[in-house]
Amino acid sequence: MSKFTQSDSKSLLSRENQDKLLNGAIWAAAGITILFLLWVVWHILSNGLSHVSWEFITGAYTRIGEASGIWAMIVSTVYMVMLSLAFAAPIGIMTAIYLTEYAAPGSKLVQVIRFCTESLAGIPSIVYGLFGMTFFVSTLGLGFSILSGALTLAMLILPVIIRTTEEALMAVPMSYREGGYALGSSKIYTIWRLILPSALPGIVTSVILSTGRVIGESAPVFLTAGMVTQIPDSVMDSGRTLTVHLYKLTQELFTQHEWDQAYATATILIVLVLALNLATKVIANRLNKSS
Amino acid sequence: MNKLQVSNLDLFYGENHALKDISIDIPQRQVTALIGPSGCGKSTLLRTLNRMNDLVAGVKITGTVAFEGEDIYADVDVKQLRMRVGMVFQKPNPFPMSIYENIAFGLKAQGVKDKKVLDQVVEDSLRGAALWEEVKDRLNTPAFGLSGGQQQRLCIARAIAMEPEVILMDEPTSALDPIATHKIEELMDELRKKFTIVIVTHSMNQAKRISDRTAFFWMGELVEQGETQQVFNNPQDSRTQGYVSGEFG
Numbered sequence: 001m002s003k004f005t006q007s008d009s010k011s012l013l014s015r016e017n018q019d020k021l022l023n024g025a026i027w028a029a030a031g032i033t034i035l036f037l038l039w040v041v042w043h044i045l046s047n048g049l050s051h052v053s054w055e056f057i058t059g060a061y062t063r064i065g066e067a068s069g070i071w072a073m074i075v076s077t078v079y080m081v082m083l084s085l086a087f088a089a090p091i092g093i094m095t096a097i098y099l100t101e102y103a104a105p106g107s108k109l110v111q112v113i114r115f116c117t118e119s120l121a122g123i124p125s126i127v128y129g130l131f132g133m134t135f136f137v138s139t140l141g142l143g144f145s146i147l148s149g150a151l152t153l154a155m156l157i158l159p160v161i162i163r164t165t166e167e168a169l170m171a172v173p174m175s176y177r178e179g180g181y182a183l184g185s186s187k188i189y190t191i192w193r194l195i196l197p198s199a200l201p202g203i204v205t206s207v208i209l210s211t212g213r214v215i216g217e218s219a220p221v222f223l224t225a226g227m228v229t230q231i232p233d234s235v236m237d238s239g240r241t242l243t244v245h246l247y248k249l250t251q252e253l254f255t256q257h258e259w260d261q262a263y264a265t266a267t268i269l270i271v272l273v274l275a276l277n278l279a280t281k282v283i284a285n286r287l288n289k290s291s
Numbered sequence: 292m293n294k295l296q297v298s299n300l301d302l303f304y305g306e307n308h309a310l311k312d313i314s315i316d317i318p319q320r321q322v323t324a325l326i327g328p329s330g331c332g333k334s335t336l337l338r339t340l341n342r343m344n345d346l347v348a349g350v351k352i353t354g355t356v357a358f359e360g361e362d363i364y365a366d367v368d369v370k371q372l373r374m375r376v377g378m379v380f381q382k383p384n385p386f387p388m389s390i391y392e393n394i395a396f397g398l399k400a401q402g403v404k405d406k407k408v409l410d411q412v413v414e415d416s417l418r419g420a421a422l423w424e425e426v427k428d429r430l431n432t433p434a435f436g437l438s439g440g441q442q443q444r445l446c447i448a449r450a451i452a453m454e455p456e457v458i459l460m461d462e463p464t465s466a467l468d469p470i471a472t473h474k475i476e477e478l479m480d481e482l483r484k485k486f487t488i489v490i491v492t493h494s495m496n497q498a499k500r501i502s503d504r505t506a507f508f509w510m511g512e513l514v515e516q517g518e519t520q521q522v523f524n525n526p527q528d529s530r531t532q533g534y535v536s537g538e539f540g
Binding site: 184185190 | 341343346348370371372373374377378380382384386387388396397399400401446449450453
């Protein structure tokens with residue numbers, strides 16, 4: 001007892017003041033985080049929202065002239081998201097199922113796959129772009145196309161999907177598996193009807209987060225899908241996604257009109273990402289409630 | 292007649308010798324209680340009876356477990372075995388679905404789709420587990436809405452929906468309050484008429500109240516087994532004597 005009171009009296013601040021200081025620091029940190037977020041969103045929206053119009057969203061892009069739009073970029077972005085998810089989601093989810101449900105825990109193979117996915121997740125996206133440009137665009141001869149871009153982005157988001165799906169599956173209580181197997185259910189039925197539905201909110205979240213990642217990438221996209229500002233007729237056509245478009249616009253900001261276009265594009269991107277995050281919340285809540 | 296016959300069973304978790312030369316007969320339509328201090332191997336033995344230990348990595352088993360004369364560790368379909376030897380766990384583990392779907396899960400896994408059959412089995416099983424009257428108006432609500440005791444009876448209903456011959460119970464009342472425990476014990480008195488029951492319990496009073504036969508485990512060994520009355524009133528081994536009189540454990 002005496003030991004504690006002694007050290008208390010020696011310290012510069014009383015225990016109570018230490019508490020207050022720490023509390024203040026935590027509140028300040030939280031406040032700064034929120035402030036920055038609001039500031040960025042406000043900055044983009046206040047500069048961009050007034051230039052977003054129906055014509056801007058649905059119009060064709062022209063380099064000169066006032067009536068320029070981003071419809072082609074929106075279409076390219078949607079293609080890119082759907083196609084890259086179509087490649088990465090099934091492979092990623094099945095890999096995660098293998099790792100958590102089938103592979104012997106701690107086996108060499110599991111360790112190797114984990115190491116690979118963790119390393120892949122840390123590689124700068126531009127490196128994926130370089131790889132995609134060499135392999136998909138040239139070697140496989142897919143050219144600068146939505147397909148090349150989607151394959152490159154699929155590689156990029158694969159580790160994210162595997163990791164988050166794995167976590168969602170591991171969060172499913174062991175007692176569900178035991179309960180399922182104790183009834184004589186097969187492994188595949190138990191996984192399909194019991195484990196996967198329980199992990200669904202987490203899996204959906206992981207897929208939507210990956211969507212955000214696909215929308216957000218620029219460098220690996222223009223290295224593989226090119227920058228053509230037309231609506232792609234097929235996945236073999238080049239296309240410019242919204243983020244690439246914004247990057248391109250900021251490279252040549254000469255007139256006020258070009259600034260306005262850049263901010264308007266950024267506004268669309270921010271609204272998209274916020275909508276995605278909101279959708280994640282709503283879907284995860286729904287799925288949680290229904291179970 | 293013996294439903295299950297364990298002969299010279301040894302079980303290792305890696306280096307750990309968890310069960311040592313166990314031989315025990317489980318007679319049909321009786322309640323056999325496995326008692327002993329924590330870590331004595333009673334739950335481990337229970338889990339060898341429906342091969343739930345298969346789920347644990349690094350388990351090695353020698354000796355035989357015969358179910359109606361057939362060695363379940365030889366060439367046996369584990370899924371078939373588990374349908375005939377059901378299990379109820381320590382902590383109620385309803386699935387995250389409706390009461391109805393919980394009961395129907397096992398049958399649906401076997402490909403039963405006929406709504407009429409499923410409806411009937413759900414009702415019969417819930418009646419069998421003394422839960423029907425409490426839940427008949429809310430079969431489609433989530434099972435998580437039930438109280439702990441109701442959840443455990445739901446798990447019993449889920450097990451009997453498969454029409455097993457044996458039900459293994461791993462401390463089924465240790466997570467429940469005394470009233471819920473009493474209800475489960477009453478239920479077991481009904482279940483013994485149709486099923487062979489093996490129950491692991493920490494409560495010696497519970498073993499005394501509900502079981503026909505008792506087996507006492509101590510550090511991986513089966514020290515003593517026999518009629519419950521005899522094991523409690525006239526134990527042959529000094530360790531059994533010490534445990535049932537409450538001196539240790």
